[in-house]
Amino acid sequence: SADLAPLNSDTEKDRIDWSQLDAKFGAFPKLPDGTKAGAVSKTLTNEYWRSLGEGYKAFGEKVKVPVVYQAAQSEGDQLGQLTIAEGLITQGYSVLLVSPQTDANLQPIMEQAKAANVPVVNVNDAVIPQAEHYVGNVQRDNGVRVAKWFIKNRPDGGKVAIVEGQAGVYAAVQRTDGFKSTITAAGKFQVVASVPGNWDRQTSYDAATNILQQHPDLIGFYANNDGMALGIVEAVKAAGLQDKVAVFGTDGISDAYASIRAGELTGTVDSFPVLTGEVALESALRLVAGQKLPRVVATPQALITKDNADRYSGNGDAVRKALLEDAAAGN
Amino acid sequence: MSQTTLVQPRTEFLRGFSMRDAGTLIGLVVILGVFGALVPGFFAERNLINILQQSSINACLALGMTLVIISGGIDLSVGPTAALSAVISASMMVAGVPFPLAIAAGFAIGMLCGLVNGILVAYVGLQPFIVTLGTLSTYRALALIYTGGNPVLGLPPSFRAIFNGSLFGLPLAVIIVAVVAIIAWIVLKKTPFGEYLLAVGGNEEAAYIAGVPIARTKIAAYMISGLLAALAAQILIGRLGAAEPILGNLWELDAIAAAAIGGASLMGGKGSVIGTILGAVILGAMRNGLTLMNVQSFYQLLATGLIILAAMLIDRVTRGRG
Amino acid sequence: MSQTTLVQPRTEFLRGFSMRDAGTLIGLVVILGVFGALVPGFFAERNLINILQQSSINACLALGMTLVIISGGIDLSVGPTAALSAVISASMMVAGVPFPLAIAAGFAIGMLCGLVNGILVAYVGLQPFIVTLGTLSTYRALALIYTGGNPVLGLPPSFRAIFNGSLFGLPLAVIIVAVVAIIAWIVLKKTPFGEYLLAVGGNEEAAYIAGVPIARTKIAAYMISGLLAALAAQILIGRLGAAEPILGNLWELDAIAAAAIGGASLMGGKGSVIGTILGAVILGAMRNGLTLMNVQSFYQLLATGLIILAAMLIDRVTRGRG
Amino acid sequence: MSVRLQFDGISKVFPAVKALSGVSFSVGAGEIHGLLGENGAGKSTLLRILSGVYRPTSGSVLIDGKAVTLANPVAARAAGVAMIHQELQQVPRLSVAQNMFLGHPLTRGGIFVARREQERRAAEALAAIDPSINPSAPLGTLKVAQRQIVEIARALLDRARIVAMDEPTSSLTPSEFERLAEVVKGLARDGVAVVYVSHKLDEVFGICQRATIMRDGVVVDSVDLKSLSEKAVVAMMVGRELAQEQHHSHATSEVMLSVRGLASATKVRDVSFDLHRGEVLGIAGLVGSGRTELLRLLAGADRTTAGTISLDGKAMRLSSPRAAIAAGIGLVPEERKREGIVPLRSITSNMALASMGVFAPRGVIDHGRLKLVAVQKMKRVNLRPFLLDRPIRLFSGGNQQKAIIGRWLAAGTRVLLFDEPTRGIDVGAKSEIYHLIEELAAEGHCVIVVSSELPEVIRLADRVLVMRDGTVAAELGKADLSEQAIAAHAIPQTQTAAGNAAGQDNR
Ligand SMILES: Nc1ncnc2c1ncn2[C@@H]1O[C@H](COP(=O)(O)OP(=O)(O)OP(=O)(O)O)[C@@H](O)[C@H]1O
Ligand SMILES: Nc1ncnc2c1ncn2[C@@H]1O[C@H](COP(=O)(O)OP(=O)(O)OP(=O)(O)O)[C@@H](O)[C@H]1O
Ligand SMILES: [Mg+2]
Numbered sequence A: 001s002a003d004l005a006p007l008n009s010d011t012e013k014d015r016i017d018w019s020q021l022d023a024k025f026g027a028f029p030k031l032p033d034g035t036k037a038g039a040v041s042k043t044l045t046n047e048y049w050r051s052l053g054e055g056y057k058a059f060g061e062k063v064k065v066p067v068v069y070q071a072a073q074s075e076g077d078q079l080g081q082l083t084i085a086e087g088l089i090t091q092g093y094s095v096l097l098v099s100p101q102t103d104a105n106l107q108p109i110m111e112q113a114k115a116a117n118v119p120v121v122n123v124n125d126a127v128i129p130q131a132e133h134y135v136g137n138v139q140r141d142n143g144v145r146v147a148k149w150f151i152k153n154r155p156d157g158g159k160v161a162i163v164e165g166q167a168g169v170y171a172a173v174q175r176t177d178g179f180k181s182t183i184t185a186a187g188k189f190q191v192v193a194s195v196p197g198n199w200d201r202q203t204s205y206d207a208a209t210n211i212l213q214q215h216p217d218l219i220g221f222y223a224n225n226d227g228m229a230l231g232i233v234e235a236v237k238a239a240g241l242q243d244k245v246a247v248f249g250t251d252g253i254s255d256a257y258a259s260i261r262a263g264e265l266t267g268t269v270d271s272f273p274v275l276t277g278e279v280a281l282e283s284a285l286r287l288v289a290g291q292k293l294p295r296v297v298a299t300p301q302a303l304i305t306k307d308n309a310d311r312y313s314g315n316g317d318a319v320r321k322a323l324l325e326d327a328a329a330g331n
Numbered sequence B, C: 001m002s003q004t005t006l007v008q009p010r011t012e013f014l015r016g017f018s019m020r021d022a023g024t025l026i027g028l029v030v031i032l033g034v035f036g037a038l039v040p041g042f043f044a045e046r047n048l049i050n051i052l053q054q055s056s057i058n059a060c061l062a063l064g065m066t067l068v069i070i071s072g073g074i075d076l077s078v079g080p081t082a083a084l085s086a087v088i089s090a091s092m093m094v095a096g097v098p099f100p101l102a103i104a105a106g107f108a109i110g111m112l113c114g115l116v117n118g119i120l121v122a123y124v125g126l127q128p129f130i131v132t133l134g135t136l137s138t139y140r141a142l143a144l145i146y147t148g149g150n151p152v153l154g155l156p157p158s159f160r161a162i163f164n165g166s167l168f169g170l171p172l173a174v175i176i177v178a179v180v181a182i183i184a185w186i187v188l189k190k191t192p193f194g195e196y197l198l199a200v201g202g203n204e205e206a207a208y209i210a211g212v213p214i215a216r217t218k219i220a221a222y223m224i225s226g227l228l229a230a231l232a233a234q235i236l237i238g239r240l241g242a243a244e245p246i247l248g249n250l251w252e253l254d255a256i257a258a259a260a261i262g263g264a265s266l267m268g269g270k271g272s273v274i275g276t277i278l279g280a281v282i283l284g285a286m287r288n289g290l291t292l293m294n295v296q297s298f299y300q301l302l303a304t305g306l307i308i309l310a311a312m313l314i315d316r317v318t319r320g321r322g
Numbered sequence D: 001m002s003v004r005l006q007f008d009g010i011s012k013v014f015p016a017v018k019a020l021s022g023v024s025f026s027v028g029a030g031e032i033h034g035l036l037g038e039n040g041a042g043k044s045t046l047l048r049i050l051s052g053v054y055r056p057t058s059g060s061v062l063i064d065g066k067a068v069t070l071a072n073p074v075a076a077r078a079a080g081v082a083m084i085h086q087e088l089q090q091v092p093r094l095s096v097a098q099n100m101f102l103g104h105p106l107t108r109g110g111i112f113v114a115r116r117e118q119e120r121r122a123a124e125a126l127a128a129i130d131p132s133i134n135p136s137a138p139l140g141t142l143k144v145a146q147r148q149i150v151e152i153a154r155a156l157l158d159r160a161r162i163v164a165m166d167e168p169t170s171s172l173t174p175s176e177f178e179r180l181a182e183v184v185k186g187l188a189r190d191g192v193a194v195v196y197v198s199h200k201l202d203e204v205f206g207i208c209q210r211a212t213i214m215r216d217g218v219v220v221d222s223v224d225l226k227s228l229s230e231k232a233v234v235a236m237m238v239g240r241e242l243a244q245e246q247h248h249s250h251a252t253s254e255v256m257l258s259v260r261g262l263a264s265a266t267k268v269r270d271v272s273f274d275l276h277r278g279e280v281l282g283i284a285g286l287v288g289s290g291r292t293e294l295l296r297l298l299a300g301a302d303r304t305t306a307g308t309i310s311l312d313g314k315a316m317r318l319s320s321p322r323a324a325i326a327a328g329i330g331l332v333p334e335e336r337k338r339e340g341i342v343p344l345r346s347i348t349s350n351m352a353l354a355s356m357g358v359f360a361p362r363g364v365i366d367h368g369r370l371k372l373v374a375v376q377k378m379k380r381v382n383l384r385p386f387l388l389d390r391p392i393r394l395f396s397g398g399n400q401q402k403a404i405i406g407r408w409l410a411a412g413t414r415v416l417l418f419d420e421p422t423r424g425i426d427v428g429a430k431s432e433i434y435h436l437i438e439e440l441a442a443e444g445h446c447v448i449v450v451s452s453e454l455p456e457v458i459r460l461a462d463r464v465l466v467m468r469d470g471t472v473a474a475e476l477g478k479a480d481l482s483e484q485a486i487a488a489h490a491i492p493q494t495q496t497a498a499g500n501a502a503g504q505d506n507r
């Protein structure tokens, strides 16, 4: 596998949509006895990662596979996460699901896991270049979907601004780029500001206040995650511009849904972390059972606004059904 | 004697504004000048108020930090203290507790966090840096465990109105912090406690021999720092409408930077309320200006570092050696 | 005469291992004991080697930090220094520069970063905390700008082999850091520079009158810290096979914690190489043990905070006042 | 005369050192009681117990016949004890008045510090000794002597029943001592018990009626000073007779150090002199006349603004102490604690600091050789206790001074600059240091001694420069040397009140 090209999860050709798993690889296979799965993610301080863990647990319970789910103590704790992952390998798990802090910090795991003959599945956001298996959504597409909303719903164009995540983080770079390139390509729109919000509500609030003060005619914000978007919503409200400025986030955490229903946040791009967790564990266990999956399993995402919020909330099965319909409709 | 009394207030005022503060002021003026030249609308009243508002939280923390630094300590745990206080008082409000009571509880939590820091420093005799590094993790973990990692939403509008209101065109948060600053200035300059702080940080052995209550003085400094962190937390959750357990990440660095730019010495015994406020405004103006200039994030980080160094250098040069 | 010379080495060795270090050692033993009792397989040879390997990077940084702290300073910029050095040396390797040359360039970058810190502290006379807070942002920004925020991938396997190899069953990284520790111990205990560090941190004025080259000593301490940050970076990118501009986030806190647990005083003039190594291993063992126990991350954070405090307390109690 | 203060079997054990064992003696109300002993005899330790800084290992303190528990300084003050500490215990950034009222400030309404009232009361207390000190000036801007006067005035404020004075005059001039003596006698007339520690025996004989003599932590005897000679007291202190001191000159005609037109930015102006091989040059002058600053210029510690310095006929630029040391010039500084010692390091390390390069010819310190040299040099200066690995901060001031002198012996320094070399140093050690200085001169070193104690200057110097206002006012050869002659040149002619010579230099 040394000849494997560095992975770009957004563009990799060897991919399958999650909705096709059953169709292409049949029903969920029988697993060897004593199969257990270990998972490590970025941090539990963000709801997204906790939901991912719920997905792991839900699917684990469904197929009776014990799952251990750990996370680093804070976002950016690169070596701490490596320590956790190494611990999981020594403890003899059948498969490892990792959501690395950065593209490189879990690199040593790949070799250790290979030596221990444990498959590793890279689950969402940061991408390990040598990863043989990746489950997640297309990061760039988050930004693209929001841009398309603007193009469709604000035909006159106008000024928009981006509040970015931590400088240099893959997801932040891709989401920003997707939004920026799509919306500029449409003409009419001007990205008047693209400033760091560091995944932080307070920083984003202050940045949005400053941007609004300079560009009172702004028509919209795109934030790289929901926490930042919710901070921006407050800044927009404080400036009394809630009817003029559309605010979008990313991730689809529950607070974002609540805010959308309350008519404050305009929308978010939900990447369905619970479902992603289920799909990731399913894919991982299929690997344990010896199936040869494509390198990338793409998970769903959808732009949520007040109009469709109900369709994508509700219990897991309902969402799954809705998304399968979407997949069938080619969304 | 009566003559002295008449003349006193003026000299007192001048004494309050020292040479060192003048250095910080020059730093601020230079930075404002540069941004004013580069950013159209930087000096708009609206924007200046923005700068003050955005500096207010850091200024509030930095005032407490200044007192702790003067006492010869440091408080790295202000962010998590604020977070713990915020989530507890927010969840009380959401549970229907009248908000004055919930705010009081938040303040109590802040002071309790400070008390723990203070006891470990003053009675157990551990190093302040490492004590508050330990409680930095501990308080953060408590906030996360208490909320399960989720933000507390749905704060009552009446509560939010307090911290979002304006008076005479100034945001209430700014006015609150200004009042805190005046109190801190009076405490430091006019009360025995202020003298004790300077003495404990300046020469602990001499202070002990003179009968200064060392432990109580240090503990009080940490408790004030905790209280002001809790106040900063209330201002923030009032503004954002949500209390997150991860609120206040890296606040300690901004607060220390403001205090240091304002002339506080991390060796203790030295620090100025006016300087600290100017330091916080320097940092706030910088963030504001960089955003308005739409500087790309890597270059913003670069500018942040360079401006901190520049502020210290300007001060150094205007003040000369010493 | 000959007798004195013969007796010297043994007493010297014992002198190297002080009472204070014994306190840290007891802290380590207690923590190992607790985890050993709670976690099956904690004492497995494989796991003990893991602990050493996982501690090695922090130990490397903490050694440099110890020297800086002894000199009365602090270096918050170690993480970004490591990142800058890593991305530049990695991109040289990827561009085909022979890796010894690229490593040397990385070391040079690390020392250059330290030199800048040192000059600002020693010649310009700014406070170490605030200088390195400024360069913390500056160096990080430079690393991000240099790479455009992207990781540098595709390091040559020959390079990676050095840092990933083993000798006598011990990972080479561990051996390298052990060698560095021995050198640091010798430098601190046996060379004029070590005495100068202790004197400058202990009483700068007296050291000046006694002819100690104050500025050069301080600058050297920061340069060594930068060099060791660069070495830590090489070890890490060797392990990871990639150099990221955001590498080394929060390294400074772990390094300071290790040095402080090991007995370094942030007031300067005091610190121990052996203590620092023990401090780094305490932190490493703690991370490892908590992971093996599958402690949820919020509770891991709680344990991290409490164990730092506990390590300091154990040391305090075993050592008594002073 | 009723017994006001009684020490009853006081012992104090520090880790590894027994500082006091079974010390008992008493002091009457209205008595000025001398406490004498060599460096390290335990005087300060005893007084620190009296003032609540240390707790005794055993034994008790009785005040007016009642045993008191002096758990901390506050308790001691409440029990009526005021103390002047040997090491100045002050906060440089606070004002003089704030320092004097530290720990028990006067307040308005119990909330605000009554600054002006404090300053008024401070000025009153200072007036008796040095009215020129401004109570609102930051203490850090004062000179050592003034700081010591502030320390004394602080103790007077307390209106205590017992005043303990631990070397209150170590930085003061004789005229300042005279005024202090009046104040102390006034206290005694009011019934205060005074314990007076000093190494200046003339002072002790001047104001004390009785004295207790200590050696190695035990009381040798309590004696009536009226009936004893100084020589006998000294013999009791050091346990042997000290030989009568005689001046010996070893000066040659060979010029070693030559200074022309030296000036600094602040004080020193147009200083010129020659220093000969084997010569001991004394520098006398009032406090603030620029002596310390001149030595700092010669030691490379401060920048010169004009003038030349040449050593052995070669012009030199003394850009730093390091350069001066390399040229063979070393300074024993005035403020030992601030400029002399590295407190946490051992005697050996402190000694070797200036000559580390010599002990590390190949980059690594040869600890064997270092130890041999340390043993040799510290034997020569007679360090007590002879514990070379012990942190220097645990030694008495006199022994710290010996280690600093040893530093220059080890560095092979040729020109030694002593600034108040025997400040706070006992008679025995003092005579040892005098002998040392003479031996150094005999070996061909040259020595400059700055001292405010005129007998010391006269005893040591082959020649004396009298400084006034930053410049050399007179040069006195051995023949012209007398206390009167020095004083006549030191005091500015235009000035009437000599006391104002120490005039406040408030920047
Ligand atoms: N804190 C301490 N720890 C250990 N030993 C101490 C401490 N303080 C004093 N000593 C020792 O106690 C002894 C008595 O010291 P002390 O300072 O009382 O002497 P002294 O008579 O005041 O001397 P001097 O005339 O030099 O002031 C000395 O041997 C000193 O080294
Ligand atoms: N208030 C002050 N502000 C600034 N510098 C001062 C002040 N007082 C003293 N100094 C500096 O310290 C030096 C004091 O020592 P100086 O050489 O004048 O006196 P001296 O004759 O050695 O007397 P002393 O016995 O006090 O040392 C002064 O030359 C001056 O440069
Ligand atoms: Mg004494």
Ligand SMILES: [Mg+2]
Binding pocket: D291, D292, D293, D334, D419
């Ligand atoms: Mg002097």
